[in-house]
Amino acid sequence: xxxxxxKVLGMQTTTKNPPGVSATQxxxxxxxxxxxxxxxxxxxxPQTADSLLLDTYxxxxxxxxxxxxxxxxxxxxxxHATCDEYLYVLRGKGTFWLxxxxxxxxxxxxxxxxxxxxxxxxFPELLExxxxxxxxxxxxxxxxxxxxxxxxxxxxxxxIQPQTQGAPRALK
Numbered sequence: 576x577x578x579x580x581x582k583v584l585g586m587q588t589t590t591k592n593p594p595g596v597s598a599t600q601x602x603x604x605x606x607x608x609x610x611x612x613x614x615x616x617x618x619x620x621p622q623t624a625d626s627l628l629l630d631t632y633x634x635x636x637x638x639x640x641x642x643x644x645x646x647x648x649x650x651x652x653x654x655h656a657t658c659d660e661y662l663y664v665l666r667g668k669g670t671f672w673l674x675x676x677x678x679x680x681x682x683x684x685x686x687x688x689x690x691x692x693x694x695x696x697x698f699p700e701l702l703e704x705x706x707x708x709x710x711x712x713x714x715x716x717x718x719x720x721x722x723x724x725x726x727x728x729x730x731x732x733x734x735i736q737p738q739t740q741g742a743p744r745a746l747k
Contacts, residue, residue, distance in 0.1 A: 609634070613643060617665050617707040620645040627734050630710075640715040646706040650698040651728040658716040662688040667706030671698050695724055 611633050620629055630644035643665070664686040671688060672679035673696045681702070682688065690696055698706075719731040 611643075613665055613709060616643045617645070617705070620705065620707070623647065626732070627729065635715060637715055639711060639713045641709070641711050643707060643709055646698060646701060646708070649700055652695050652697040652724040653728070653734070654693055654695045654722055654724075655712070655716055655720045656722060657692060657720045658712040658714055659691045660689070660716070661711040661713075663709040663711075664688075665707045665709055667701065668703035669698050669706050670700040670702070672696065 616631055616633075619631075624645075624647045627648050627650055628644045628646055630642045633641040633643065646667075646669070649669075664682050664684050666684060668681065668683045670679060671682050673688065673690050674694055676697075683703075688696075721729075721731045721734045723729050723734075
């Protein structure tokens, strides 16, 4: 489907395939499905960014959203008011804390971090780059749902931007 159009999980509009994405609608039962090459998506992120993170949404449903994002700089303490978050480490290594700095550790590929809405979390050090996560937010996280503990640390716009360039071929 390289360069084709895709439809994700009940969305009413179609768009060009994002990096590493192939999606089709089966002819039976009216259900939609998609397959994603997370490694290809991870490789597609640029080397630098103006925001702390760049992301690519894989799904964006009311019940949950899934996305892949790359972290470019240490992420200050923040929380999300409207969703729980599952973060699966695809690439890189760094430090994290959940709830408070006393609950800290090192993450690396294969780690799954989970925290409920309202839980303050941070990624104070990036030890091996690039740092890339698969995120599942339940329910769907609005991209503006980012509250910094210290408001001087940033805004939703300075925190994350959607990836718009460097898209590799879609899955066949």
